[in-house]
Amino acid sequence: MFLPHWSTDRLRRKTARPRPDVPPAGLSAAPLVTAIPDHGRRVVAAVDAAAQALGIAPGITVTGAHAFAPGLEVVDADPEADLAGLRRIALWAGRRYSPIVAPDPPDGLWLDITGCAALFDTERALIKDLHRRLARSGLSVQIAVADTAGCAHAVARHVPAGRPVTIEHGKHRAALGLLPVRALRLEPMVVEALRKLGFERVEQLIAAPRAPLAKRFGRSLHRRLDQALGNVPEPIEPLFPEALPRSRRAFVEPILTAEAFGRVIGDLAEDLARQLVHLGKGARRLDCHFHRVDGQVQAVRVGTAAPTRDSRHLGALLCARLDTVDPGLGVEAMTLVAPLVEPLHARQGEGLESAMRRGPDLAALVDTLANRFGQGRLYRNGPRASAMPERSVAQLSPLEPAGRTAWNADLPRPSRMLSPPEAIQVTAMLPDHPPAMFVWRGRRFRIAHADGPERLHGEWWRERGAEAERPFAVRDYFQVEAASGGRYWIFRLGDGESPATGSMLWFLHGAFA
Amino acid sequence: MRHTAVIAELRARIAEVEGVGIRHIALPFGVAAVDRHLPGGGLIAGALHEIAGSPDLADDASATIFLAGILARLEGPVLWCLRWRDLFAPALHLAGLHPDRLIHVEAGSDANVLLAMEECLRHAGLAGVVGEVAKYSTTASKRLQLAAEGSGVPAFVFRRGARVDARTDGTAAVTRWRIAAAPSEALDVPGLGRPRWHVALERVRGGDPRSWIMEGCDAQGRIGVPAALVDRPVAAEDRQAAA
Numbered sequence: 001m002f003l004p005h006w007s008t009d010r011l012r013r014k015t016a017r018p019r020p021d022v023p024p025a026g027l028s029a030a031p032l033v034t035a036i037p038d039h040g041r042r043v044v045a046a047v048d049a050a051a052q053a054l055g056i057a058p059g060i061t062v063t064g065a066h067a068f069a070p071g072l073e074v075v076d077a078d079p080e081a082d083l084a085g086l087r088r089i090a091l092w093a094g095r096r097y098s099p100i101v102a103p104d105p106p107d108g109l110w111l112d113i114t115g116c117a118a119l120f121d122t123e124r125a126l127i128k129d130l131h132r133r134l135a136r137s138g139l140s141v142q143i144a145v146a147d148t149a150g151c152a153h154a155v156a157r158h159v160p161a162g163r164p165v166t167i168e169h170g171k172h173r174a175a176l177g178l179l180p181v182r183a184l185r186l187e188p189m190v191v192e193a194l195r196k197l198g199f200e201r202v203e204q205l206i207a208a209p210r211a212p213l214a215k216r217f218g219r220s221l222h223r224r225l226d227q228a229l230g231n232v233p234e235p236i237e238p239l240f241p242e243a244l245p246r247s248r249r250a251f252v253e254p255i256l257t258a259e260a261f262g263r264v265i266g267d268l269a270e271d272l273a274r275q276l277v278h279l280g281k282g283a284r285r286l287d288c289h290f291h292r293v294d295g296q297v298q299a300v301r302v303g304t305a306a307p308t309r310d311s312r313h314l315g316a317l318l319c320a321r322l323d324t325v326d327p328g329l330g331v332e333a334m335t336l337v338a339p340l341v342e343p344l345h346a347r348q349g350e351g352l353e354s355a356m357r358r359g360p361d362l363a364a365l366v367d368t369l370a371n372r373f374g375q376g377r378l379y380r381n382g383p384r385a386s387a388m389p390e391r392s393v394a395q396l397s398p399l400e401p402a403g404r405t406a407w408n409a410d411l412p413r414p415s416r417m418l419s420p421p422e423a424i425q426v427t428a429m430l431p432d433h434p435p436a437m438f439v440w441r442g443r444r445f446r447i448a449h450a451d452g453p454e455r456l457h458g459e460w461w462r463e464r465g466a467e468a469e470r471p472f473a474v475r476d477y478f479q480v481e482a483a484s485g486g487r488y489w490i491f492r493l494g495d496g497e498s499p500a501t502g503s504m505l506w507f508l509h510g511a512f513a
Numbered sequence: 514m515r516h517t518a519v520i521a522e523l524r525a526r527i528a529e530v531e532g533v534g535i536r537h538i539a540l541p542f543g544v545a546a547v548d549r550h551l552p553g554g555g556l557i558a559g560a561l562h563e564i565a566g567s568p569d570l571a572d573d574a575s576a577t578i579f580l581a582g583i584l585a586r587l588e589g590p591v592l593w594c595l596r597w598r599d600l601f602a603p604a605l606h607l608a609g610l611h612p613d614r615l616i617h618v619e620a621g622s623d624a625n626v627l628l629a630m631e632e633c634l635r636h637a638g639l640a641g642v643v644g645e646v647a648k649y650s651t652t653a654s655k656r657l658q659l660a661a662e663g664s665g666v667p668a669f670v671f672r673r674g675a676r677v678d679a680r681t682d683g684t685a686a687v688t689r690w691r692i693a694a695a696p697s698e699a700l701d702v703p704g705l706g707r708p709r710w711h712v713a714l715e716r717v718r719g720g721d722p723r724s725w726i727m728e729g730c731d732a733q734g735r736i737g738v739p740a741a742l743v744d745r746p747v748a749a750e751d752r753q754a755a756a
Contacts, residue, residue: 362590362616365636369618369629377619381612382604393602398616407606409732415577415604415709448696450707485694486571487708503597510601511570513578513608513694513708513728 022392033074034077035062045077046107049140065292082106089134095339097130099299101289108156110149112299114242121376132211147172150228155184176228177203184224190217202228233296245279246337247271254293254308254330259291261331265322266315268336272310282307282344288318290325291333292355298325304372305399306363307342330480366398387459389509390419411454413478414510421507423489428506434478438490442507446480452478455495473500481510519741524719528552537665540587543735544727547712552719556583557664561658562685563716565675567693571674575710576692578608578730580643580669585609585734589640589668594618594632596645596673609734614640622628627653634660634668651683658685672697689716695726698739707731711741 003153033051035042044064051072056065066072092100100112110400113126120126127143134141144155146302155165157178165400167175176183179202182191194217199205205213205225210506214222254262258296265288276282284307290298302317318336383406384394426435434450438462453476477491489510494502539555541548550552556562562581566573575602584591591614593600598619602612618633620626623646630644634657642661649670661668670686677691697707708729715722728737 012668019602242720361638363631365592367614368632372632373618373620373625373629377621378616379619380616383603383612387604389601393548405610407603409606411603412604413572413601413607415581415601415608416574416599417601418599449699449705450703481694481697481705482570483569484569485696485709486569487705487713488571511574513575513604513710 007274012049020346031061032073032075033065034075036077036079042074053076064281072229081104081131095285097126099141099289099337099339100297101303104153108153113145113263114298121374124166125417126231127166131164134413141165141303146175148228148230149234150185150224151176151230153185154179158183173206173229177206181205184221184228185226186221193217210220223340235292244337244339245272245275245281245283245341246335247275248333248335250333252330254332256327256330258319259325261322261334262324264334265318265336266311267309268317268334268419269315269318272336272338273314276309276341276344279341281341282309283314283338283340284342285338285340286314287337287339289337290327291335292328292330293330295329296326296328300325302377303367304363305366305370307344307465308363309344309369310364313367317367320368337402363399370398387456389413389456390417396473402489412512414487414512417510418508421509424505424506425510426490432496434480435506437492438480438506438508440488445480445484445486445488448483450478450480452476452480453492454478456491470500470502472498472500522642522734524552527603528694528719530745540583540667542583543586544738545712546578546710546725546738547727550714550723551717552610556667557687558667559653559662561661561668562652563670563672563686563689564737565672566687567677567691568674571610572667572693574604575694575708576671576690578604578711578725579692581605581608581610582730582734583669584641584643585730586614588642589614591615591639591640592629592642593620593621594629594633594642594644596620596623596626607732608730609732622646623649627657630670631656631660634664634666637666638666639664640664641667641669642727643669643671645673647673650695651685654685660689685718686716687718688714707748710736712736714727 031196032048033044033056034046036045037043044056044058044060044062044065046058047056051065051069054069056068056072062074065074069113071241083103083105086105086107089430090101090103090109093109098111098113100110102110104110113123113131120129127145131141131143141158142160144159144167145153145164146152146155147169151167151172155167155175157163174344181202181204182188182195183198184202184205186194194205201207201224205230225234227234249264249268255264259329270285278396283304285301285303288300290300292298300318300321302321304314304317308314318462339509343349349442366378373461376512378396378398379395380400382394382396382400384392386392425439427437428435432453434452435444437444456475456477458470458473458475460473473493474495475491475493476495477489479489480486488508489512490508491505492502494504496504531664537557539551540552541555546665565575566576566728566732585608588693592611593615596619600617602615605615606612606655612645618626618629620629626646627649627719628646630642632637649672654670655671659666663721675691691713693711693713695711696705700706710727710729711724713722713724714720727741730736
């Protein structure tokens with residue numbers, strides 16, 4: 001993740017906050033740069049988007065910059081505050097997205113999102129959420145996802161896409177090849193020398209024989225290249241927030257098997273549960289870090305629907321996800337952290353009640369299922385105020401308390417709905433009468449009894465969709481019983497008289513009991 | 514008369530050996546004609562029950578409400594594991610099963626539905642666990658039956674779109690039901706009367722198959738006996754008991 005204008009964005013945010021009434025347009029009128037003293041001159045350290053558009057680049061003197069833009073606003077750079085702000089963002093991202101997050105000064109952030117997508121459904125959704133939240137808080141941000149940290153770093157800084165970029169698994173070599181040599185995190189002098197030798201893009205560097213180049217530029221050149229290509233591991237040292245409940249075990253011998261991990265997780269969970277009892281809190285999110293022998297850190301993250309400190313339950317949740325861990329050559333230490341905790345107070349006589357009287361432990365069940373099938377697959381239905389039956393049911397989170405909207409208990413509704421409704425052929429009678437017969441999926445249904453119509457008007461106030469284009473559309477619903485006894489819900493688009501209300505076609509929308 | 518007494522005693526002893534109906538309570542339908550026919554006087558709580566409709570959507574819809582009616586008369590949360598998202602919650606509410614009591618698990622495949630069901634069945638205190646599958650094996654039914662026995666939670670496997678003539682594998686389920694929509698009684702005015710179902714008990718452990726014509730669930734989830742069939746004094750008493 002790359003924040004191209006981090007210093008100036010941070011200053012903007014800081015100065016903008018006390019005066020929320022000033023429109024943002026007024027603020028961004030003057031280009032903003034920060035300056036640092038360098039050999040008795042003042043040199044531009046960071047620029048914002050407006051200054052960059054005027055041609056001001058970091059490294060030129062402040063006097064020179066004033067020549068580009070007379071109204072230029074210059075502020076003294078504060079690298080320490082920048083770094084502290086970056087750490088704060090890293091901690092926030094660590095709580096919300098991924099257990100392994102590290103600041104990458106001066107203007108970047110590493111996130112290892114391997115295996116973290118479960119809480120957001122997909123990796124894309126996670127990245128979109130991250131991008132949206134940072135952009136909304138006024139930061140310009142460029143996110144890249146790739147197999148290796150080096151590749152993500154290069155793509156984030158050198159592909160000006162304006163939206164998150166994902167390099168597919170295994171494609172990082174091809175992506176890197178097209179980037180300029182300076183994308184490899186080399187020193188400026190090395191880049192300049194390489195350019196003079198004719199190396200413009202990384203693919204030329206990959207193809208070139210290694211020995212002569214290594215002789216001239218030292219080993220750092222190829223170390224950077226190998227890191228980006230994934231030949232050499234580049235571990236991310238995760239940033240731990242202080243004062244979070246955590247426990248750690250280091251091993252004399254590296255361990256490898258799932259049974260051993262399971263036992264250690266059990267111990268760690270008990271440790272953590274004891275700390276949580278002491279704090280009066282329960283864990284909502286749990287990270288288990290596996291420190292591998294080769295320096296890499298693997299992590300497993302699980303979430304809970306309600307705060308809990310039941311060590312058996314927490315251990316079981318983590319053990320269910322052990323198959324995502326690649327132990328490599330062995331794991332020499334494990335850490336269990338609870339990055340998100342919520343108050344959880346003990347109830348009196350908790351251990352005395354029987355399981356039947358206390359009711360089922362729904363939160364534990366929901367956690368187990370959600371961590372196995374995904375959070376979005378578990379839901380409760382709630383009523384939603386909508387005229388259209390297919391939109392009248394909302395999906396709520398499974399443990400959410402009941403809402404205020406009441407279910408409508410008057411109107412007959414089918415127990416099985418077809419989505420979308422299926423077209424039927426009808427031998428229709430008069431406009432206000434149900435049809436005498438219909439054909440659905442090649443079968444002929446003679447209608448014995450019917451009730452209706454129930455007229456539903458489209459939601460003409462909606463801004464998009466079919467109903468916005470046809471504000472007079474109506475549906476006439478009939479409940480019909482076929483001669484065999486089956487009851488169906490069929491409707492006609494339109495009121496049967498005026499063509500403006502619909503196309504007069506018939507559909508089957510569901511079946512009743 | 515002596516024969517029936519001997520058979521009843523033997524049945525009681527078999528039930529004792531199998532452990533069914535002793536440890537777990539029975540859930541009566543409130544219709545004497547049906548309850549009398551079920552060993553234990555109703556559906557056994559800690560056991561697996563199979564329910565099927567037919568490939569016709571209306572029959573599956575009827576079976577859904579039959580199931581909702583059973584669950585509506587129990588207390589506690591219900592886990593309903595789905596494969597397809599075609600269940601419409603307002604209809605369950607109309608049958609007395611409040612959607613607030615329901616948690617849906619969209620598991621995606623038959624195997625996952627059965628996996629989720631087994632997980633849910635380990636939690637005592639649930640009113641019931643429902644799983645909608647297209648097909649499932651004898652082994653799966655044995656696993657579910659064991660899990661249900663362990664926790665005392667009734668398990669319902671809803672075989673979606675099950676053909677009437679389909680070959681059925683052996684099952685460990687205690688009862689197997691098939692629900693089909695039946696023509697309802699014509700009213701004097703245009704409109705629809707109370708729905709009727711053809712309720713077939715295809716298999717029951719310790720009993721004989723049987724089928725009935727029933728009236729669909731009311732707002733409390735109770736099924737009823739059609740009025741036309743209530744002509745004898747005994748049946749009239751049943752009806753009063755059911756109401």
